[in-house]
Amino acid sequence: MLRYRAEFDAEVTFTDGGDLSARRFQVDVPHADVTEAEITERLIALLAPRPVDRARLSAVRVFGEPAVIPGPRRARTRFVELSHVIRDGLTTYPGLPAPQISHYLSHAESRDRYAPGTEFSIDRISMVGNTGTYLDSPFHRYADGTDLAGLPLERLAELPAVVVRTAGGPRGVTAETLGQVDVAGRAVLLHTGGDRHWATRDYAVNAPYLTREGAQDLVDRGAALVGIDAVNIDDISAQAHGERPAHSLLLAAGIPIVEHLTNLAALPVHGFRFTATPPRVAGFGTFPVRAYATVPA
Structure with a gap:
């Protein structure tokens, strides 16, 4: 034109x-x-x-x-990083193997394959899906559940989000705690303060978690995704006897879970958006994500 x-x-x-x-x-x-x-x-x-x-x-x-056709003005936003860094040998979850990161082809080794001055690194990582900050799909809990490849982006990216602050309170996040929060269609991020012990022996000791009643409340009121800054969204202490009600209820309802978040203190309580997208791996239930928030500047 x-x-x-x-x-x-x-x-x-x-x-x-x-x-x-x-x-x-x-x-x-x-x-x-x-x-x-x-x-x-x-x-x-x-x-x-x-x-x-x-x-x-x-x-x-x-x-x-x-002709210059002006488009809609984009609101200014800032990005808030909510993921831990994955490093070689880092233990995320007690009892699971740490990632092993190495070169398949190093910069030095690649030099004789390319023109002078041109080099590349091709890297290799061996790890379980439960490494770093990761997302659980329904397949993680249920054999017939949706795997990572089947999750729609609408459930993972640019979700309106809220933070529920429970740091310093009881270990279990209850339905009563969640009751005053509008969770319908939102990513609900539980700020428990558990990430302060990340990568230490204390991370899994008396860790915060979401109670059965709290998980059922989020299902009943239509939460889109649930995240926590702790070792597990369920109670993993011996007193729990291996039960995983939060995983079971949320994933049965098709609600993805993000565990091992960090930096939730940097977020406002509401008015921001949350993204946590894993790669589309078929037949896989859990994988690391780059979780972040976009907050109006």
């Missing part, structure tokens, strides 16, 4: 005295076949309210240029 402009030199005399000279002056015109008289009328209109006695144009040319 083109817009048209006329460029010209002008000598203008005003009725109330004085004159004006212009070189390569430009005005917008409606089409390429505009006449000099029409261009003069537009110049006189631009000079109003000064009354013009005479206007003489010269060196007139009309040209087209691409």
Whole structure:
């Protein structure tokens, strides 16, 4: 789409005295076949309210240029990192193997494969899906549940989100605690403070968790995703006898879970969006994510 402009030199005399000279002056015109008289009328209109006695144009040319169509203004946002860094040998969950990170092909080893000055690193990682900050799909709990490849992006990206702050309170996040929070269609992030013990022996000791009643409340009220900054969304102490009610209820309802979040203290309680997207791996239930929030600046 083109817009048209006329460029010209002008000598203008005003009725109330004085004159004006212009070189390569430009005005917008409606089409390429505009006449000099029409261009003069537009110049006189631009000079109003000064009354013009005479206007003489010269060196007139009309040209087209691409029109700039303004789009909607994008609100300014800032990004908040909510994931832990995965490093070689880092233990995420007690009893599960740490990731092993190595080179399949190092920069130095690649040099004889490419032109002088060109080199690449191709890296290898061996790990279980439960490494770092990760997302659980229903397949993690149920053999016939949706796997990572089947999760729709609508359940993972740019979700309106809320933070429920329970740090310093009881270990179990209850339905009563959640009762005053609007969770329908939102990512519900449980800020328990459990991440302060990340990568230490204390991380799994008396860790915060979501109670059975709390999980059922989130299911009943239509939460879109649930995350926690602790070792597990369930109680993993010996007193729990291996039961996993939060996993069972949330994943049966198709609600993804993100565990081992961090930095939730940097978020407002509401008014932001949350994203945690794993790769589309078929036949896989859990995988690390780059979890982050977008917050209005």
